[in-house]
Amino acid sequence: MALAPLAERLRPQTLDDYIGQTHLVGEGKILRRMIETGNVASFILWGPPGVGKTTLARIIANATRSEFHTLSAVSAGVKEVREVIEQCRRESTSMFSGGRPILFIDEIHRFSKSQQDSLLGAVEDGTVTLIGATTENPSFEVIRPLLSRAQVYTLEPLGAEDLDRLLHHAITTDTVLSNRTFDIRSTEALFRYSGGDARKLLNILDLLEQSTGAGEAIVISDEIVTERLQRNPQAYDKGGEMHYDIISAFIKSIRGSDPDAAVYWLARMIAGGEDPEFIARRLVIVAAEDIGLANPNALLLANATFDAIRKIGMPEGRIPLAECTVYLATSAKSNSAYMAIDAALEMVSKTGNQPVPLHLRNAPTKLMKDLGYHEGYKYAHDYPGNFVRQQFLPDTLRGLRLWKPCDNPAEATMAARQKARWGE
Secondary structure (H helix, E strand, C coil): CCCCCHHHHCCCCCHHHCCCCHHHHCCCCHHHHHHHHCCCCCEEEECCCCCCHHHHHHHHHHHCCCCEEEEECCCCCHHHHHHHHHHHHHHHCCCCCCCCCEEEEECHHHCCHHHHHHHHHHHHCCCCEEEEEECCCHHHHCCHHHHCCCEEEECCCCCHHHHHHHHHHHHHHCCCHHHCCEEECCCHHHHHHHCCCHHHHHHHHHHHHHCCCCCCCEEECHHHHHHHHHHCCCCCCHHHHHHHHHHHHHHHHHHCCCHHHHHHHHHHHHHCCCCHHHHHHHHHHHHHHHHHHHCCHHHHHHHHHHHHHHHHCCCCCHHHHHHHHHHHHHCCCCCHHHHHHHHHHHHHHHHCCCCCCHHHCCCCCHHHHHCCCCCCCCCHHHCHHHCCCCCCCCHHHCCCCCCCCCCCHHHHHHHHHHHHHHCC
């Protein structure tokens, strides 16, 4: 019988063996509290490959003694979903069951609207606890009613400290590696090629062990790791690495105003069979994050491109993808809106729920009017130029400036208009 891959042999069974995601499973954190109380609510795990989404779902099921059912959005249809839900309904009424049955759906972003709709009733009435896993932003592909019933938790790529802990855990506890001698000289290349992916790191270790003679020490160094991986490009899930490396190069080329490089990386993704909707989603993000107010039409074109891809598919879809890519790459750039909202969110986290000034509040009842709600509010359209100075921020934040215009013609005009209005 062939030995299971290292990643499967070392799959954690309890939280004590689970590495990473301490913001979710550390002492006192939300998922650990769910396990400790046995009160597990439906949620979606969003993060890159190899960070422990499936493993975490299984640990929760084991810890709460819940029946565990799994579906892949790639292969399951509405019929399969309904069959599993019916089985869960029978289990939830059994006297021998532990916690509520858990339905784990991998790549939930690939479920169609009708497939997601078929889950709503069972999640709503508590027949199942839904745990979804996705590498894509759920807000793009998961329907709003389902998102309202399931909290989204973000999983992060493993950091160097986590990867180092995983490395030493593997070589000291695995039945095969613990019987080998290791000579660890440097880990920079090992961690870099792993890219925050635990599975990828363990696959590389597997390769190093299998390519080293039985009586020899397994050397881990930057040179050895690089040489072995170049000789065996598939051993560390190169497709997965290229997926993230190439989209990163694509985005950076657009941000850097190089249309030739951007179209090249676009072609690499298309030739490699990348999901065109994945590319189109990234164009929407770039249009908002990197072009922004310098050219608001960029976001309109990116949205139109996303819509076109859904309507016409491939191979024709390569044309609007290329058109949008060149347009964004050659457009003026601004991240002022992106920086402004991040600064505002940071301010909100520091200052909490500041009260809305009374003159900005609606006054639909007599009591509210008596309390001064809406009193003193000035309707902008009643004044010359549709503008009148008044306070809009909470009293404690008067004078706060969050939007800082970037150096481009569009925002120069906007900034001049604001200076004329506010005199600052």
